[in-house]
Amino acid sequence: MTAASAAAPVSVAWGAATDVGRRRSLNEDSYLAAPPLFLVADGMGGHQAGEVASATVIEEFARLAGRASLSIAEVQTALRAARHAVETLPDGGGAGAGTTLAGVAIADVDGEGYWLAVNLGDSRTYRLSEGVLEQISVDHSVVQELIDAGQLDAASAARDSRRNVITRAIGAGSDSEADFWMLPAETGDRVLVCSDGLPTEVDDALIDTILREEHHPQAAAERLVREAVAAGGRDNVTVVVVDALSVQTRAGRDRFDTMPSAAAAPDTAAFDEIDGDTLPRARARA
Numbered sequence: 001m002t003a004a005s006a007a008a009p010v011s012v013a014w015g016a017a018t019d020v021g022r023r024r025s026l027n028e029d030s031y032l033a034a035p036p037l038f039l040v041a042d043g044m045g046g047h048q049a050g051e052v053a054s055a056t057v058i059e060e061f062a063r064l065a066g067r068a069s070l071s072i073a074e075v076q077t078a079l080r081a082a083r084h085a086v087e088t089l090p091d092g093g094g095a096g097a098g099t100t101l102a103g104v105a106i107a108d109v110d111g112e113g114y115w116l117a118v119n120l121g122d123s124r125t126y127r128l129s130e131g132v133l134e135q136i137s138v139d140h141s142v143v144q145e146l147i148d149a150g151q152l153d154a155a156s157a158a159r160d161s162r163r164n165v166i167t168r169a170i171g172a173g174s175d176s177e178a179d180f181w182m183l184p185a186e187t188g189d190r191v192l193v194c195s196d197g198l199p200t201e202v203d204d205a206l207i208d209t210i211l212r213e214e215h216h217p218q219a220a221a222e223r224l225v226r227e228a229v230a231a232g233g234r235d236n237v238t239v240v241v242v243d244a245l246s247v248q249t250r251a252g253r254d255r256f257d258t259m260p261s262a263a264a265a266p267d268t269a270a271f272d273e274i275d276g277d278t279l280p281r282a283r284a285r286a
């Protein structure tokens with residue numbers, strides 16, 4: 001689908017697909033693909049609890065669909081409401097339930113279009129920008145912590161028995177904060193949001209190839225899901241693909257002058273103007 005609202009700082013086209021896979025009886029993933037939000041939630045907890053938890057979080061964020069853009073404060077407010085809703089699910093329906101949440105909101109920073117990425121857990125957000133595919137989110141998982149500590153390499157992590165253990169979630173007894181990233185959007189950017197059922201089955205090289213080969217975002221989402229199921233489908237798999245068709249920029253200014261970077265981020269005007277809580281990756285994870 002496409003949306004070209006005059007007020008939106010990023011005009012987008014998008015697609016989404018989900019599949020239960022070949023081993024599970026329930027699909028506990030939920031997603032939202034409705035500007036300004038593109039989110040995936042991967043529920044956990046038996047007896048349908050995960051399905052309820054992920055759907056509950058997505059319903060909370062769906063209230064914001066139709067807005068031109070969102071601020072970090074608005075996303076944080078929705079996140080608090082979502083967390084409260086999951087924690088107060090009735091016994092039986094959701095006791096012990098939890099969910100991941102990953103994805104992007106369209107944000108407006110001083111008249112320019114940005115991607116506001118959010119993450120809790122091990123669902124992922126990637127961006128293909130100017131020919132380079134990068135994973136934006138950092139997994140909140142035991143294996144990621146071992147990789148960061150130098151105790152595990154990426155190849156071994158894919159086979160590690162602890163690969164499904166996450167260290168942050170909404171619900172499931174976790175009260176950890178989300179990570180946020182503010183990225184200046186570029187025309188031609190393609191953002192991929194997925195549950196772990198995709199990278200469990202499809203390596204980054206094939207993800208990259210499919211994102212380049214499939215012009216239409218719906219075709220890309222469907223092919224990625226199809227590949228994950230064909231490769232084993234050991235988990236539910238959900239994919240949202242969002243393309244930036246055009247990005248609003250302030251006239252007469254080279255946007256790269258103020259692009260936050262790892263070295264300069266805390267002092268940039270872009271961060272200060274949005275919200276004092278915005279933190280670059282290193283500090284957000286502390």
Ligand code: MG
Pocket residue numbers: 042195196197235236
């Ligand atoms: Mg999963």
